[in-house]
Structures are given as structure tokens and as C-alpha cells.
Amino acid sequence: MPYVKNTMEILGKANKEYYGVGAFNINDMEFLYAIVNGAVKENAPIIIETSEGAMKYAGNGDPALGAQVLADMVKRIADEVPIPIALHLDHGHDMEHVVACIKAGYSSVMIDASKYPFEENARITKEIVKVAHAAGISVEAELGRLQGVEDNVSVAERDAVLINPDEAKKFVEITEVDFLAPAIGTSHGAFKFKGEAKLDFERLQKVKELTGLPMVLHGASSVPPEIVEEANKYGANIKGAKGVPFDVLKEAVKYGINKVNTDTDLRMAFLAGLRKALHDDPAQFDPRKYFKPAMEMVEQAVIDRIRILGSSGKA
Ligand code: G3H
Ligand code: 13P
Ligand code: ZN
Secondary structure, three states, rough: OOOOOOOOHHHHHHHHHOOOOEEOOOOOHHHHHHHHHHHHHHHOEEEEEHHHHHHHHHHOOHHHHHHHHHHHHHHHHOOOOOOOEEEEEEEEOHHHHHHHHHHOOOOEEOOOOOOHHHHHHHHHHHHHHHHHHHHHHOEEEEEOOOOOOOOOOOEEEEEEEEOOOHHHHHHHHHHOOEEEEEEEOOOOOOOOOOOOOOOOHHHHHHHHHHHHOOOOEOOOOOOHHHHHHHHHOOOOOOOOOOOOOHHHHHHHHHEEEEEEOOOOOOHHHHHHHHHHHHHOOOOOOOHHHHHHHHHHHHHHHHHHHHHHHOOOOOO
């Protein structure tokens, strides 16, 4: 299927039909093939995303070169498979990275100006939207801060971190952004919650009603305990990891989440597979041999998530 030129082609449909699309982070060819293989088995649309760090890594230190290398690889592989694949810049922070991705042919970019006050975030986002829309691609922005909120914090503290639905409406009107990442209590990485995993679905529902846009869940990894245990069994030392459980993720999709950002789960799956492979065959020194089981673990993590999000068969 031809590479998807604008990510809204995938997210517009997901928004109408209320399902979630997996947005999976890559830095290299191994993760890309593992993700694509999983998505093809599920006949699901996917979004491949690369952080600024991924651009730098793939470009041997040069992010603009990295964007081209990654885009060439994704586009070439997308053409060979029967599912829609889009390519997205994850957490872009400045015009330089955004322009590099536009030039390389990305399908969308995220401008993350969420660390600035509302007006500045809106001003920066609007500027990026103009440039990206002129190039025919779409834009994601973020409102609120991506951090967990404990149950016992005051209303004021909660409001300071999580998205404000009225502000979200205003933000979308000012910026004309295409999809929005609302802070509703998730955070990046493997240690998201100390106690119960709770997200603010009430806020999410209001933002969805007021904006009508596809919603993005960052920090959406589930960090399955059995995968962490497997990695630890073969030498890792990861303690206290906790993600967004599958049932909470399913609920998030019901309330309007359409793009589900996943990086940590893939990293953890690869680590578990790689550690086991190296343990099981200590004489092996061909990377293709010990990457293969690691890639299969990533493929399975992708399949599990696509099923939870409801995008199986939506290609
Ligand atoms: O949101 C963060 C993603 O997991 C990318 O992480 O900046 O280490 O590539 P990274
Ligand atoms: P995780 O760390 O939960 O995988 O989140 C990834 C993410 O939000 C990328 O933008
Ligand atoms: Zn993120």
C-alpha cells in the first residue's frame, strides 16, 4: 500500500469509529520490521514515530540526515505491505527538527511546546501548523504536563498538571492543530504509577466533546509485569516498573483516545528477548541470530496492543 502522506488519513477514520491506532517509536530497522510484521498480521493501520533522539541516532549525529534515512526506510517498506503506514515526528521541540522532517517527507509532526505558558505554546504551535499545512501534513500538540498525579493532591495541584478542557477548546481554535495530546495522568517510561493506575477520563471526555479532534495518549505503555520478570530473570535489574494496564487503556480508547504512543513496551520486549537469547546461546556472535528472538518479542507486544486498541482489521 502506498505510504500515507498525511497521518490524518489514518486518524480521521479512527476518530469517527472510536478506535485506537498504535503509534510505535523506532530508532532502527530491527524495531521497524518487528512492528510492521505485527501490524501486517493484525491487518491494522500504524503510525511509526521517531523522536529527535532517534533522528540524531539514525543520522550518526546529524538529525536532518537521520530524518531522511528513517523516512526512506519507512516509505520503502510501507510500499511493500498491505497496511497503511504513516511516519510522525514525536516530541519535536523546534522549527529546525520540524523542517527536517517535512523535507524528508514525514506524514505529520508533533510540536511539543507544553513546557511554555498557554499563550506561548499556542503561538509556537500555530507557527508550526502554518508551515506543516502548507506542506500537506498534519500536526500534533500537547497541553498540560505529562506526569502522574497522586490521589491525595489538592485540586489546584491537579489543575496545574492536567489539561484544562476550556483552554483546550481555545487552543484548538487559535492553532488549528489536527490532533491533541491531553495530559490526563500518564508519564513516559517504565515507572508511571506508585499506586493504582488512574487516568482522568472526565477531563478527556470533555476535551473530546469540546474539540472533536483525535486524541493522543502519551506514556501509554503497559509495561507488562511478565515481560519485566523475563528480562530480570536473564540479568536485568528493573524494579518497581508499572504502566497503564490493558483494561485502563481500553477505557481510554472508549473515551476518545485514537493515537496510542508506545515506546517503553517495545524496548522492554526487545530487552527480554535479547537477554534470553544471549543467555541461551553464549557462543553466538552473529547479531542476526540474537536479534531475531528480540524482534519476535517486539512483534508480539505490537500484536497485543493492536488487539487492545481495537484496530485489528482496520487497515
Ligand atoms: O517520548 C519519548 C519517547 O519514548 C522517545 O524517547 O527521546 O529516548 O527517543 P527518546
Ligand atoms: P511510553 O514511555 O509509555 O512508551 O510512552 C512513549 C511516548 O509517549 C512517546 O511519545
Ligand atoms: Zn510522548
